[in-house]
Each structure stands twice: as structure tokens, then as C-alpha cells.
Amino acid sequence: MRCMVMVKATAASEAGAMPSEELLAQMGRFNEELVKAGVMLAGEGLHPSAKGARVRFAGKQRTVVDGPFAETKELVAGFWLWQVRSMDEAIEWVKRCPNPMPGDSEIEIRPVFEAEDFGAEYTPELRDQEERLRAEIAARGATG
Numbered sequence: 001m002r003c004m005v006m007v008k009a010t011a012a013s014e015a016g017a018m019p020s021e022e023l024l025a026q027m028g029r030f031n032e033e034l035v036k037a038g039v040m041l042a043g044e045g046l047h048p049s050a051k052g053a054r055v056r057f058a059g060k061q062r063t064v065v066d067g068p069f070a071e072t073k074e075l076v077a078g079f080w081l082w083q084v085r086s087m088d089e090a091i092e093w094v095k096r097c098p099n100p101m102p103g104d105s106e107i108e109i110r111p112v113f114e115a116e117d118f119g120a121e122y123t124p125e126l127r128d129q130e131e132r133l134r135a136e137i138a139a140r141g142a143t144g
Contacts, residue, residue: 002041002112003082003090007100009075014048014068017102026098034082039093043080077101087111 019027034040046052049067056063069075078100084090090109099105115122115130 001084004110004112005080005082006076006108007078008106009072009077010101010105011072012102013077014072016048030097039082039084041081041083045078046076049075
């Protein structure tokens with residue numbers, strides 16, 4: 001199963017505090033373990049929400065809201081995309097992760113929808129389209 005592993009933001013990360021050299025080295029070693037185990041598919045840190053925007057949808061209306069956003073505990077400071085056998089395996093990996101923030105922090109794990117999760121509504125044509133898009137993304141990654 002694939003899962004998104006999200007490092008929750010803190011007041012410090014939202015204020016733009018950068019990780020220490022020691023934490024960067026620890027995370028680098030952890031990421032190396034993930035890659036060698038074939039778990040890590042992607043992973044990145046995110047700028048504070050002050051540099052972001054949200055687009056709100058109401059029917060055909062679109063409204064852009066610039067950051068920063070108030071509810072720090074609901075924000076994401078970084079993420080990984082992992083391929084694991086189970087939620088239990090993902091939890092075990094997260095338990096091995098260095099604390100990603102000075103002080104208290106939280107990491108959330110969420111399964112990624114797979115084609116079979118969508119049922120009959122996910123027609124063969126839609127599956128074909130998804131496969132074509134994934135192949136195009138993979139090809140661009142190999143050449144870019």
C-alpha cells in the first residue's frame with residue numbers, strides 16, 4: 001500500500017525556523033534507510049504557509065486566499081510518500097523517525113487511494129487514462 005506521511009507544522013516551522021545541521025543529518029540518514037528498504041517514493045519539506053495560498057471552491061466560483069493560515073496544528077510542514085505492506089509497517093517506520101521538530105511534534109499517516117478502492121465508478125477507460133498519465137510522469141522523471 002502507498003501512504004502519505006505528513007509532518008505537522010509547529011509555531012516554529014510556521015515562523016520560518018530552519019532545522020539544525022544535526023537534524024538535517026539525522027533525517028538524511030533516516031531517508032537513506034527508507035530508500036534502501038524500498039519504502040520511500042518521494043519526500044519534501046514545505047515552506048511556511050505564509051508563502052502559500054488556498055483556492056476555495058463554491059460551485060463554479062473560485063476564491064484565492066493567501067497565507068499565512070491560522071490553525072498551525074492543521075498545517076503540513078513536510079511529507080513523504082511511502083510504499084509499505086501495511087499501516088503497521090508505516091507506523092513502525094514513523095516510530096524510527098528522528099523528531100522532525102524542536103520540542104513536541106506530530107506525524108500523520110494516511111493511506112493513498114488505489115484503483116480498486118473506487119469500485120465500478122472507476123471504469124476501464126478511466127483506469128487506462130490513469131496508467132497513461134503515470135507512464136508519462138515516469139518518463140518525464142527519467143529524462144528530466
